[in-house]
Amino acid sequence: MFQQQIQETRPLTTAHLAQTMALLHMTIEEIQQSIEKELSSNPALELKEERRCPTCQRLLGEHEPCPVCSRPQNISEDEPVVFISPRDDFSPRTDSYAEEYPDERDLSPTVDDLPTYVLRQIALELPAQDRPLVAYMLAHLDDDGFLTIDLVEIAMYFHVPLSKIQQLKRMIQRADPLGVCSSSPQEAMLVQLELLAETIAVPNFAYEIIQDGMAFLTKRQFNELAHQFNTSLSNIQDAVSYISDNLNPFPGRSHWGDVRDPVKISVEVFHRPDIIIGHINDDPEMPLAVEIIMPIGGTLRVNPLFRKAIKKAPTEQKETWKQDIDRASLFVKCLQQRNHTMKRLMYNLVKIQKDFILQGPKYIQPITRVQLSRVLDVHESTISRAVSNKTVQLPNKHIIPMADFFDRSLNVRTVLREIIAKETKPLSDAKLVKLLSAKGYDVARRTVAKYRAMEGILPAHLRNLPNQTS
């Protein structure tokens, strides 16, 4: 069935091909922008009104019947249901900031520089007389998003009370690169934590660790932390993994990533997934449903009225109208092509990586992009484009980069973490190599060292164990 569709939707022109590739490369936000731009600039394009599935209320896309409800019953468990899912709500993962920042603002971090981007967000709620102050503060941010001058200095410069500056700073810190305009990584993380705590639970000690244990945290000396707060190592580890998963000590780098940063604790919390994988009706018995999100409420098409109207159009306008129609139809075709490629890609990817999706990173299949490109019969760069910059929400509600599906070392790294977590005395890298190969993971000694570094685990001789509690 897929084979036939390929033939139908093969790119016909180079323009088609180029635009399809561009669309493939885009994240959900960029596609949304692209569609909105096209809609507003091209009268021949229209957004067909949304249709919902009568039984499950799901927004329907190009499929006539609901892909979930009308799924044939005789399909095997292994067959994932892949479909394009148009939606205006993005059902962000519950533990992200996304809920804090609904779509009312046009958040397009890549176009503006950091100060402009931040200023835009808060300009509306900012009294006019305070704008120079904020502008001044934003002008003194460094690449990491930190404030480089003293608050007192600003207050004196503008002859305003210090509390005023503090209040403004607080407001800025709550804008999108969350924690921007802080004076230190510590402060930035505290702000993020505070805001995060409003929506989800924060593990015990997370706050205290940042507040008082930064020195140990940066060195990853967890056992010292456990000692300092008089608690178990696992409590600390929970808190720390929460911190590194959700907080960003360098707010300026989350979007304006600076390559010279070797110790970035990366965070990907500011966006919505491009693809959502979940069980149908959240029932683990059911097969997996893969939703490829389209950021619009209905489907796009060439406006049929416009097509009719062109026949009786005045001659001098006929030409431009025709161009509009051609452009609209090209756009729709490209979008369909893009979606179709994504569908095929995800279908195969989910089938191959089912264990990974359901049971965690240990079970990832070490597949390369090239292998998959052969299966799909597309060029490998197509896969690269489709995968890069995209994120996927798994059934467990975690959002991961799509590139993780191709990460050769993810499984080894998780096993490595497990081994070290369970070790009773510090194991050297060489010992770890043996243990890993016993479990079927053949990696070089040197590589283990690198993985350790990636996971933030100290070398064996610095790794003292919990206070013999376990």
Next chain:
DNA sequence: CTATGGCACGGATT
């Protein structure tokens, strides 16, 4: 002598 980190090479990715 052992355990690790730095540098460089080759294949994979972009």
Next chain:
DNA sequence: AATCCGTGCCATAG
């Protein structure tokens, strides 16, 4: 063509 990642070799620290 440029960049990233796993690995081997070597220097250094303990």
